[in-house]
Amino acid sequence: xxxxxxxxxxxxxxxxxxxxxxxxxxxxxxxxxxxxxxxxxxxxxxxxxxxxxxxxxxxxxxxxxxxxxxxxxxxxxxxxxxxxxxxxxxxxxxxx
Amino acid sequence: xxxxxxxxxxxxxxxxxxxxxxxxxxxxxxxxxxxxxxxxxxxxxxxxxxxxxxxxxxxxxxxxxxxxxxxxxxxxxxxxxxxxxxxxxxxxxxxxxxxxxxxxxxxxxxxxxxxxxxxxxxxxxxxxxxxxxxxxxxxxxxxxxxxxxxxxxxxxxxxxxxxxxxxxxxxxxxxxxxxxxxxxxxxxxxxxxxxxxxxxxxxxxxxxxxxxxxxxxxxxxxxxxxxxxxxxxxxxxxxxxxxxxxxxxxxxxxxxxxxxxxxxxxxxxxxxxxxxxxx
Numbered sequence: 001x002x003x004x005x006x007x008x009x010x011x012x013x014x015x016x017x018x019x020x021x022x023x024x025x026x027x028x029x030x031x032x033x034x035x036x037x038x039x040x041x042x043x044x045x046x047x048x049x050x051x052x053x054x055x056x057x058x059x060x061x062x063x064x065x066x067x068x069x070x071x072x073x074x075x076x077x078x079x080x081x082x083x084x085x086x087x088x089x090x091x092x093x094x095x096x
Numbered sequence: 097x098x099x100x101x102x103x104x105x106x107x108x109x110x111x112x113x114x115x116x117x118x119x120x121x122x123x124x125x126x127x128x129x130x131x132x133x134x135x136x137x138x139x140x141x142x143x144x145x146x147x148x149x150x151x152x153x154x155x156x157x158x159x160x161x162x163x164x165x166x167x168x169x170x171x172x173x174x175x176x177x178x179x180x181x182x183x184x185x186x187x188x189x190x191x192x193x194x195x196x197x198x199x200x201x202x203x204x205x206x207x208x209x210x211x212x213x214x215x216x217x218x219x220x221x222x223x224x225x226x227x228x229x230x231x232x233x234x235x236x237x238x239x240x241x242x243x244x245x246x247x248x249x250x251x252x253x254x255x256x257x258x259x260x261x262x263x264x265x266x267x268x269x270x271x272x273x274x275x276x277x278x279x280x281x282x283x284x285x286x287x288x289x290x291x292x293x294x295x296x297x298x299x300x301x302x303x304x305x306x307x308x309x310x311x312x313x314x315x316x317x318x319x320x321x322x323x324x325x326x327x328x329x330x331x332x333x334x335x336x337x338x339x340x341x342x343x344x345x346x347x348x349x350x351x352x353x354x355x356x357x358x359x360x361x362x363x364x365x366x367x368x369x370x371x372x373x374x375x
Contacts, residue, residue, distance in 0.1 A: 046102070056113060069105040073130075078113045 001028040008032050015039040029053075037076075053077065101125060109133055119143045127172070131155040140165050145188060148172065156180055156201070167191050177201040179224075190216035197221050197243065208232050217241060224248040226279070234258040239273050248279040250304075255280075256289035263292040276322070277302040281330075285310050294320055301325065306348070312336035328352060337362045 010032060016039050018024065024042040029050040037055025041048070045064045049071040056078045099122030106123075108114060109132040120126060121143040127150060131137060137158040144153075145165035153170070154177035155161060163186035164178070174196055178184050184205040190213040199222040208230045215237040221244065225231060231252045239247075239262055249255055275297045285293075285308040294300070294317050304327040315338045317323070323341050328334055329350040337359040340347075344366050349355070355363070 065100065066102050067100060068102045070103070071105065071107045072111070073107050074110040075108060076113050077108060077111050079108070079111075079116065079118055 001026075001030075002032055003028065003030040004032060006031070009035075011035045018042055048072065050075070099123070104128065106130070112136060115139065117141055117144060120147070123147075125149050128152045129154070131158065132177075133157045135159050137161050142166065145169065151175070153177070154201075159183065162186065162206075164188055170194060172196055173198055175199050175201075178205060179203045181205055185230075187211060187214070189213045192216060193218050195219040200224070203227055206230055210235070210238060212237070214238050215241070218243065220244050222246040225252060226250040228252055229254075231255060233261075236262050239275070242274060244273070244275060246277040247275055248277075249283065250279050251282045252280075253282070253284045256283060256285050259289055259292040259296065263296055272299075273297050274299055276300060279304045281306040281308065281327070283308060287311055287314070290314060291316065298322070301343075303327070306330050309333050311354075313338060315339070317341065335359065340366045 008031065013034065015036065018038055019040045022042050023044055025044055026047045027045055027050065033052055034054045037053065039059050041059050041062045043063050043065065046066055047069045048064070048067065049069065051074055053072045053075040056076055101124070103123040103126055105128045106126065107130040109130050111134050113136065114134045115136050116139040117131070119141045126147055129150065132154055134155070135158065137155065138160050142165050145168035147170060149172050150170050151172050152175045153173065154175065156177045156179040158181050160183060161181045162183045165188050168188040169191040171194055173194060176198065179201045180203060182204055184202065185207050187207060187210050189211050193216045195218045198217060198219045200220065201224050203224055204227040207228050209232055212235070218241065220241050226248050227250065229251060232254050234255055273296065276299055278293065278297065278300060281304055285305055287310045290305060290310045291314040294314055298320060299322050300320055301322045302325045303323060306327045306329040308331050310331065311333050312335060318339045318341055320341050321343055323343050325346040326344060327348040329348045329352070332351065332353050334352045335354045335356055337355070340362065347363055347366065349363055
C-alpha cells in the first residue's frame with residue numbers, strides 16, 4: 001500500500017518495479033500521481049485499488065485471473081478492448 | 097469462456113478517457129459496476145445487458161451517454177442509476193421478468209418514453225425520473241407494476257394526461273396500483289389531473305404536488321384513507337380544499353395565497369404541522 005500523507009508527484013520511477021513482486025495479492029495506491037504507468041503488474045493480484053491509474057491500458061501480459069476488485073477511479077484508462085489483450089495473454093500463458 | 101471468474105467489483109468513475117465499455121461476458125460474477133462521471137462514455141457493449149449476477153450498476157453524470165444497451169435481462173439487479181445523464185434517451189427492452197427489488201435513478205434524462213417491455217420490471221419498487229421534461233407518457237402497465245411504491249416525477253410537465261388516460265383504461269383493467277409515494281411537483285397539473293391521481297391511487301400515503309396550478313382538491317380525497325402527508329405548497333391558485341381523510345398527519349401549504357377562509361380552516365382543523373400558511 002502506497003499512501004503518503006500529502007499528495008506526491010512521481011515523474012521517474014522503475015516502471016518494472018512490480019516484476020519482483022510476483023506474489024503480490026493486494027495493491028493500493030493513493031495520493032500519488034505517476035506521470036506514467038507500470039510496465040508490469042503481477043498476475044496474482046486480487047485487489048487493484050489505484051486512484052488516478054496513469055496509463056491508457058494495463059501492461060501487456062497482465063492477466064489477473066483471480067482479480068476480485070478493480071478499483072480504478074480517476075483513471076486514464078481507455079478500455080478499448082482490454083479484455084481481448086488478456087485473452088491473448090492467456091493463450092500465450094497456456095502455450096508456454 | 098471463463099476468464100475472470102472472481103471479478104466482482106469494477107469502479108472506473110471519473111475516468112475521462114473512457115468512451116466505451118467493452119465485452120465483459122468473461123466476468124460472469126461481476127456484481128457492482130460503477131462508472132459515474134465518465135464524461136466521454138457513449139457506449140456499453142451488449143454483453144452488459146446480460147450479466148447474471150449484476151446487482152448495482154451506476155453511470156450517473158455521464159453527460160454524453162445516450163443509451164445503455166438495446167436489450168437487458170439482469171435478474172439480480174437491485175440498483176440502476178443514470179442520474180443527470182442529460183442526453184440519455186433510450187431505455188432498454190426488458191427481455192424477461194426481473195423480479196428482484198429494484199430502484200432506478202434517472203433524474204434529468206432526455207427520455208421520452210419507455211418500451212412496453214417495462215412491464216417485465218416486476219420487482220421495480222422505486223423510480224426517480226424527476227426533471228425528465230421530455231417524458232411524454234407513462235403507460236398503465238407501468239403504473240400498475242405490482243411492487244411500484246415510490247414514483248418521483250417532479251417537473252415532468254407532460255405526464256398529467258397519463259394519469260387521466262390511466263383513469264379511462266383502468267376501469268377496464270380492474271387492477272389497482274400499489275403506489276404509496278408520488279412526487280409530482282412543478283408539472284402543470286390541472287384539477288382533472290389531481291382528481292385522476294387521487295381517484296386511482298387509493299394507497300397513496302405521501303403526495304407531493306407543490307408548485308402546480310390546480311384550483312381545488314377534489315372531494316374524493318376524503319376516501320384516501322392512507323394519506324399521511326400532503327404537500328401543496330406554492331400552489332398559488334389553490335382556492336378550495338374539501339374534507340381531508342382522518343389519516344392525514346402533515347400538510348405543507350406554504351405560499352398558497354388564494355386559499356379561501358373556509359379552505360384554510362379545513363387545513364387548520366386537520367393538521368399537526370402547518371408551517372407559515374400566510375407567509
